[in-house]
Amino acid sequence: MRTDVSRLDLVGRRRAVLSYTLGMGLYALAIVALYPTFEHTTGLNKFTKDAPTVAALFGATGSLISPSGWLNVNLYANLFPLLVLLATIGYGAACLAGQDEEGTLAMVVALPIRRHRVAVEKVVTMCIQASLIVAVVTAVIALGHFFDIAVSALDLCGASLGVLLLGIDFGLVAMAVGAATGSRGNAIGVASAIAAASYLVSSLAPVVAWIRPARFASLFYWSVGNEQLTVGLSVSELAVLVVTGVALAGVTIAAFERLDLH
Amino acid sequence: MTTEAVGTTAAIETVGLTKMFGAVRGIEQLDVRVEPGEIFGFLGPNGAGKTTTIRTLLDLYRPTAGTSRVLGLETHTDSVTIHRRVGYLPGDLALFDRLTARDHINWFARARGRDDTRMAEELSERFSLPLDTRAKDLSTGNRQKVGIVLAFMHEPELLILDEPTSGLDPLVKHEFEQLLRETTTAGRTVFLSSHELDEVQRVADRVGIIKEGRLVFTDTVAGLRQRAPQTIEVVFKVPVDPHRFQIDGVRVVSSQGSHVVLEITGAIAPALRIIADLDPVELVSRHAELDELFLDFYRNNTVTTTSDAD
Numbered sequence: 001m002r003t004d005v006s007r008l009d010l011v012g013r014r015r016a017v018l019s020y021t022l023g024m025g026l027y028a029l030a031i032v033a034l035y036p037t038f039e040h041t042t043g044l045n046k047f048t049k050d051a052p053t054v055a056a057l058f059g060a061t062g063s064l065i066s067p068s069g070w071l072n073v074n075l076y077a078n079l080f081p082l083l084v085l086l087a088t089i090g091y092g093a094a095c096l097a098g099q100d101e102e103g104t105l106a107m108v109v110a111l112p113i114r115r116h117r118v119a120v121e122k123v124v125t126m127c128i129q130a131s132l133i134v135a136v137v138t139a140v141i142a143l144g145h146f147f148d149i150a151v152s153a154l155d156l157c158g159a160s161l162g163v164l165l166l167g168i169d170f171g172l173v174a175m176a177v178g179a180a181t182g183s184r185g186n187a188i189g190v191a192s193a194i195a196a197a198s199y200l201v202s203s204l205a206p207v208v209a210w211i212r213p214a215r216f217a218s219l220f221y222w223s224v225g226n227e228q229l230t231v232g233l234s235v236s237e238l239a240v241l242v243v244t245g246v247a248l249a250g251v252t253i254a255a256f257e258r259l260d261l262h
Numbered sequence: 263m264t265t266e267a268v269g270t271t272a273a274i275e276t277v278g279l280t281k282m283f284g285a286v287r288g289i290e291q292l293d294v295r296v297e298p299g300e301i302f303g304f305l306g307p308n309g310a311g312k313t314t315t316i317r318t319l320l321d322l323y324r325p326t327a328g329t330s331r332v333l334g335l336e337t338h339t340d341s342v343t344i345h346r347r348v349g350y351l352p353g354d355l356a357l358f359d360r361l362t363a364r365d366h367i368n369w370f371a372r373a374r375g376r377d378d379t380r381m382a383e384e385l386s387e388r389f390s391l392p393l394d395t396r397a398k399d400l401s402t403g404n405r406q407k408v409g410i411v412l413a414f415m416h417e418p419e420l421l422i423l424d425e426p427t428s429g430l431d432p433l434v435k436h437e438f439e440q441l442l443r444e445t446t447t448a449g450r451t452v453f454l455s456s457h458e459l460d461e462v463q464r465v466a467d468r469v470g471i472i473k474e475g476r477l478v479f480t481d482t483v484a485g486l487r488q489r490a491p492q493t494i495e496v497v498f499k500v501p502v503d504p505h506r507f508q509i510d511g512v513r514v515v516s517s518q519g520s521h522v523v524l525e526i527t528g529a530i531a532p533a534l535r536i537i538a539d540l541d542p543v544e545l546v547s548r549h550a551e552l553d554e555l556f557l558d559f560y561r562n563n564t565v566t567t568t569s570d571a572d
Contacts, residue, residue: 004373012360103356106322107412111373112346260283261322262354 005108005121009095010128017087017129024083025136031074032144039065039148056207057200067149068229071141076224077203080137081163085195088130088171093187095122096256097178106261119179119256123249126171134164151229158233162223165241169219170195172248179255182262219244271334273298273420273451274319278328281318288314290475292328296453296468301446303466303483304455307560311475312455313353316424319453320350333420346374349413353424353455355405359398363391363408370412382415388441389434402429410438414445421445424455439465463552471559478559483552490550491527496537497544498522506536525550 010017038044044064048055055061059077063069096119099105109115138160142153170191178187202220205212215221222240223233274296281288289311296302306312317323319332321341330337332344357366367382386393391407392400400408406429413421427435442452442465456462462469463483470480481489497520504517511528526533537545 002373004369008358008369012358103352103354104358106317106352107350107356108373109322110320110345110348110350110352111370112342112375113373114342258324260324261317 002113002117003121003124005113005118006125006128008108009122009125013091013129017132020087021133021136024080024133025140027079028075028137028140029143031071032141032147032149035067035070035144035147035149038070039067041065052207053204056203059203061206067144067151068155068227071144071149071151072229075137075141076159076163076229078199081166081220081224082199084130084133084163084167085170087133088126088167089174089188089191089195091126091129092171092174092191093178093184095125095178096175096252096259097182097187098184100178100182100259100261101184103262109261115257116253119175119253120249122175123172123252126175127168130164130167130171134160134167152232155229155232159224159228162228162233162237162241165238165245166219166223169241169245169248172245172252176248176252176255179252179259182259271298272296272331273300274302274330274332274453276315276319276328276330279315279318279325279330280327281314281323282326287311287475288323288326289318289472292472292475292477294470294477294480296451298451299446299449300467301442301452301454301465303462303469304453304472305457305459305462305469305556306455306472307457310472312457312472313424314475315472316350316353316422316453316455319422320345320348347419349416349418349421349423351409351413351421351423351426353428355409357397357400357405357408360396362394362396363400363404363411364393366397366408366412367393367415371415374416376416379415381417382411385411385414385441389437403431403434406430407434410441414441418450420451420453422453425457426454427456427458427461435461459553459556471556473560486552486555487549490552490555491525492530493548493550494524494526494530494533494537495544495546496522496524496542499541499543502540506540507533509533509536 042065048060048062048064052061058073060073064073096105109118138156141149141156144151173194174187174191177190178184181187198218198220201211201214201218202225205215205218205221205225215225218225219241222237226237228237272295274294276292276294279292280290292311292315294315304312304315314323318325319330319337321337321344324338333347335344337344361369363386367379367386371377371379371382389407389410391404391411395404397405397408406426410426413423427438430438439461442454445452446467454462454466466483468480468482469486471478493515499520501519502522504514504522507514507522507524509532511526512533513525515523515525517523524533
């Protein structure tokens with residue numbers, strides 16, 4: 001199978017992706033390495049007990065000093081998915097709309113390559129980049145075994161898979177909006193706004209009763225907001241994330257077929 | 263399935279081609295036919311619709327109405343085949359900043375399914391293109407050279423070039439014009455969009471003038487020259503009455519005593535008979551410059567479609 005478009009983007013972004021991955025890996029290592037320092041600091045749990053709504057805004061619910069609670073509040077409930085989203089939404093907005101605004105995309109599409117293949121290769125490229133980031137961070141977190149962090153490997157991988165699919169889904173939102181409008185700004189704006197709303201709904205759902213029913217509309221709930229680090233990623237959660245991604249990829253390809261390219 | 267035609271298939275043919283951007287006009291009811299083996303100069307002021315036409319021909323824009331065929335193939339359904347056989351140089355060329363010219367050549371060759379970059383190397387040498395400099399560090403002229411090499415490197419049957427010489431110095435422009443001539447000598451076709459009248463009249467076999475999205479004129483360059491009105495300056499022995507020249511096809515541009523300037527469209531004989539009767543002592547005749555004719559088309563608000571058939 002020809003992968004010229006994918007390779008072009010991967011080569012062009014390799015330094016940025018590697019630096020980003022390294023940075024995230026180091027951050028995860030710091031979080032993991034700090035756990036022994038805080039694992040007996042029971043006072044931390046007062047935060048979620050005394051101000052549960054404020055704590056929930058930061059993705060903190062339940063115990064903060066249990067291994068899964070520590071990873072959840074410092075990585076899985078907020079920074080890990082948000083940083084993966086930054087990468088995927090950034091690429092999703094840049095790879096079609098952004099490159100069209102720069103003028104390079106028309107050069108590619110004017111080659112004997114079908115448009116839908118260009119779009120599919122862009123989706124694959126985003127998946128590769130997100131997978132690299134998530135795989136490295138997950139591998140670093142797995143080192144937590146040496147720092148008293150005892151989390152089931154299966155649950156850890158399930159939660160990381162949730163983060164990966166969440167990132168891909170929001171990257172696809174950006175890609176679809178970019179393909180429909182040809183505007184990188186619109187793509188980033190719409191995808192970020194939906195992601196922010198989705199995060200808020202999922203974070204506040206455990207502590208705000210009237211928001212609770214809306215959690216099913218939040219991709220954060222299906223990926224990291226339902227104790228996936230403790231119980232793993234369920235088949236239904238996996239299905240929601242995958243089906244959403246496939247649907248968004250379909251929308252992206254259909255919109256890109258109609259986009260006027262400059 | 264492709265729908266390749268046989269025989270005297272036009273290199274480019276559009277019928278009623280229209281592209282609207284919402285309520286904004288791109289091109290309207292455009293009928294263009296470019297014959298194989300010719301250089302067709304596509305002229306028009308900024309915003310006339312030249313780039314829109316080109317992007318529609320390459321299936322980068324989807325037309326609002328009308329049909330277009332390139333090398334006998336339908337531009338949308340057969341776009342991949344067309345792209346394989348066409349070389350395209352965009353007007354606002356954008357390159358991948360981190361890649362060198364050599365990287366661009368290798369990547370474009372691979373994407374076209376060709377390993378042979380011999381032609382690209384020849385062209386790079388011919389245009390003195392620095393191959394190992396990143397695109398972001400190349401001068402405007404050198405970036406344009408990269409675009410030229412990418413458009414010509416697979417020796418396409420049809421070249422669609424949008425303002426190809428912008429940013430090039432006169433020496434490179436000259437070399438490029440030579441390349442165009444070699445291209446058509448080899449039986450290939452060039453569709454050249456430009457607003458540089460001098461360049462087009464030097465290289466084009468035929469020209470089309472587009473204005474406000476509509477094709478207002480097509481003809482050969484020689485035909486255009488013949489259409490251009492003649493200006494005749496005459497000095498008579500004694501002052502003459504300019505009203506003597508009030509006949510069809512003759513306009514008195516200026517008259518100062520014995521010095522008269524006339525503009526003649528069509529047959530020259532009736533005017534010459536009058537001049538001969540008035541005892542001229544000096545006569546200079548010249549065709550209007552093509553620039554003047556083009557500018558006349560650009561400025562004229564009335565769309566008057568004509569063609570080389572008339």
